[in-house]
Amino acid sequence: MKIAIRIALAAVVALAAFWLWGVLFPNPEHVIRKRLTEAAQAASFAPGAGYISKLAGAQRFADFFATNAEASIDAGGQEQHHLSGREEIFQTALNARVAMNNLTVSFPEVSIAIGPDKESATADLTAEAKTSGASDMFIEEMKFTFRKFGRDWLITRVETVQTLQRGGQ
Amino acid sequence: MGRRPKTTLVRALVLAAICIVLFKFILLPVRVSGVSMAPTYRDHSVNFINALSYLRNEPQRGDVVGIRLTPGGFGSTPRVMYLKRIVGLPGKTVSFSDGHVIINGKSLDEPYEKAACNWNIPPDVLGPTQYYVVGDNRTMPAINHSFGKVERSRIVGKVVL
Numbered sequence: 001m002k003i004a005i006r007i008a009l010a011a012v013v014a015l016a017a018f019w020l021w022g023v024l025f026p027n028p029e030h031v032i033r034k035r036l037t038e039a040a041q042a043a044s045f046a047p048g049a050g051y052i053s054k055l056a057g058a059q060r061f062a063d064f065f066a067t068n069a070e071a072s073i074d075a076g077g078q079e080q081h082h083l084s085g086r087e088e089i090f091q092t093a094l095n096a097r098v099a100m101n102n103l104t105v106s107f108p109e110v111s112i113a114i115g116p117d118k119e120s121a122t123a124d125l126t127a128e129a130k131t132s133g134a135s136d137m138f139i140e141e142m143k144f145t146f147r148k149f150g151r152d153w154l155i156t157r158v159e160t161v162q163t164l165q166r167g168g169q
Numbered sequence: 170m171g172r173r174p175k176t177t178l179v180r181a182l183v184l185a186a187i188c189i190v191l192f193k194f195i196l197l198p199v200r201v202s203g204v205s206m207a208p209t210y211r212d213h214s215v216n217f218i219n220a221l222s223y224l225r226n227e228p229q230r231g232d233v234v235g236i237r238l239t240p241g242g243f244g245s246t247p248r249v250m251y252l253k254r255i256v257g258l259p260g261k262t263v264s265f266s267d268g269h270v271i272i273n274g275k276s277l278d279e280p281y282e283k284a285a286c287n288w289n290i291p292p293d294v295l296g297p298t299q300y301y302v303v304g305d306n307r308t309m310p311a312i313n314h315s316f317g318k319v320e321r322s323r324i325v326g327k328v329v330l
Contacts, residue, residue, distance in 0.1 A: 108248045109239040126238040126249045136203045139249060141238040163238050163251065164302060164317035166293065 029112045032121055032146055032153055036107050039064040039155070043105040045097055047132070054097040062090035066147060066154040074160045105129045121146040121153070124161070193246055195220055196329065199235060205304030205314060206252050209233070209281055210328075218250065222327035228255050228300060230277075235325040236302065247325055251315060254281070257301025259321075265290035268307060284308045293318065300324065 042061040049057070071083040083089050096103065109126040122145050129138040145157035171177050192198055197218040201210045210216065210233070218235035228234060232255045237247035256270045256277060257263035263272055268286030270277040286307035295301055295318060303316035 109241070111239055111241060124239050128249065139202075139238065162317070163236065163323065164253070164315050164319055166290070166317040 028114050028118065028121060028153070032112050032123060033110060035064065035153055036110055036123060036125065036144070040105045040107050043103065045103055047102040054094060058090055058094035058097055061093045062086050064155055065089050066149065066156045069156050071158040072160070100131050103129060103131050119148045197235065197246060197325065199250060199252065201252060205306050206233070207306040208283055209305045210252060217329040218326040219329050220326040223324065228324055230255055230258055233328040234302065235328065236319055236323050237325050250325060252328065253302035253304055253316065255300050255302050257295055259295050259297050259299055262292045262294050263301040264292040281305050282307070
């Protein structure tokens with residue numbers, strides 16, 4: 001009986017140590033997946049929010065980006081957008097919140113590759129965005145580039161990827 | 170549970186396992202979103218992609234296929250796919266002239282193409298692993314329609330129904 005108790009205790013200690021190791025030294029891929037989920041939530045907004053709430057929401061979204069982050073969005077049928085710097089990303093997020101009634105963003109498929117230096121990473125993902133009143137959901141393949149600043153993984157580049165390419169692309 | 174609950178339980182577990190394997194890795198259920206494949210496949214209709222359809226054969230012209238957006242490793246199941254028809258095979262030159270698909274200079278017969286189209290797209294030469302895909306509904310301007318070259322590795326399988 002004593003042996004069984006000792007084995008059970010050893011298993012509990014091992015599990016606790018494993019959990020603690022994960023908390024202290026989190027797997028970068030898990031951290032980035034979590035950051036992406038949080039970024040999608042921050043990019044989404046519900047109808048009826050006041051201006052202060054929109055301002056805070058746009059700021060929360062911009063906080064996922066590095067100060068010198070760049071975004072190059074080339075969605076089919078839309079005007080191409082280039083954003084440079086966290087401030088411009090914040091302004092664009094705020095303008096979107098003012099112009100649109102609501103937006104739901106999600107990343108249903110994410111494939112992450114951590115760089116050999118362990119300080120950078122890329123995430124190839126499928127982005128889905130839906131706003132009420134729009135007949136079709138926006139679906140686009142995207143590539144996010146991350147860099148580690150201190151303990152935080154921040155987005156340094158966002159770009160759309162043309163899954164179906166036409167001549168000259 | 171019947172008179173032999175153990176047997177019933179085993180049967181239920183086997184059935185559940187078969188369903189999981191079947192619908193997660195072989196027949197992938199898809200719900201069509203959008204009108205790019207209308208009228209062949211209507212918005213919100215449900216279908217299946219046969220992920221084993223190209224194990225022994227390569228995709229053929231006219232096949233309607235599921236195309237993954239995010240590159241995935243072997244065995245990974247895509248949750249979001251484009252549904253498009255293959256019109257150009259590897260090595261061919263594809264263009265559009267007044268809405269007609271032109272393959273290596275010859276107009277392609279497309280009985281599934283019901284509505285008029287006026288697209289004019291310059292010739293595009295496909296690489297050895299590339300296919301040219303397009304939706305059946307080409308009534309919108311070309312800029313609003315997702316179509317073009319796709320790598321073979323992105324083609325998940327053929328639509329079943």
